[in-house]
Amino acid sequence: EEEHRHWLTKVGAIQRERVGEKEWGEMLQRSEMLRMSNRACAKSSAATNRLRQVQMGFATGLVGMSDMRAIKSEGVVPAGGYEEVSRRAELLMSAAAAEEDEEAEVSVWNLERQHARQVIDPQSVQHVAPQVVAPPSDALSLEELRVVPSNESEEAAKFVLYEAFAKACEEIRGQVFSFYESHKEGLSPRVCAAMSKTLRDIDRAKNLGVHSDDPAIWFVYHMARKVNSNADMMASILSDFSRRLELLSAAGQECPVCLDPFATEG
16 A cells, blocks of 8 residues: 555656646646545435435335224224334434435445446446345325324324425435535536536425315325425436536546546447
8 A cells, every 4th residue: 555655646746747737736626626526426326315215214104004004993002003103214214314424425326336337247347235225216105195094193193204204305405405515616617517407406396386176185195295206306306417427527537647538438
């Protein structure tokens, strides 16, 4: 490792002398922008994964509510009841939405990229286990919330479950916006513009209203559908942003040793 650092220092000194102070400073600036672009990719990827895990936690809670009602219909009164189901699902979603350290997010993102390359070319990289990510919530059933609950404890527990779901999704949204505000000065103009558009698209999706024309359907059902739909849209927008950002980051890169531009594939 010491030899590696010494070699890099030597190469850096030679190239600095070769290109001049001004161009060397510009190269360092581009390198920092690339580093920040990679962090933005990692942040959007991590936020997408967290959204999917929160949706899985919400789905787990809904299944638990259905099972609880079936058990009670048979005359069994389990400890905790609906409140315990809601509490456990809330803990799952809260843990899933918790933001990781940026370095951890970058490490996971790099592992995912390695795995993606392995899928394309199994000989290109060593085996890396992929991160387990919840599937898209296309099949997430909200029917458990369609009918107004028949008793207060069930109604209160389901509403708490919905609130935990909405709060977790909003927390993840806040993480993405906070990252942009904290790091936008270090992002290149193109990346900054792309991320700004991404955030506008997310808010545009969240501003869609909730409409309920059928009084027989519990209002929480419509609210949960909207939150879930916005979570799906946010995940899709972030995923698309990450792909575009990788392409933007790759444009114009130079080899740190020979200073020749990298070849663009395709």
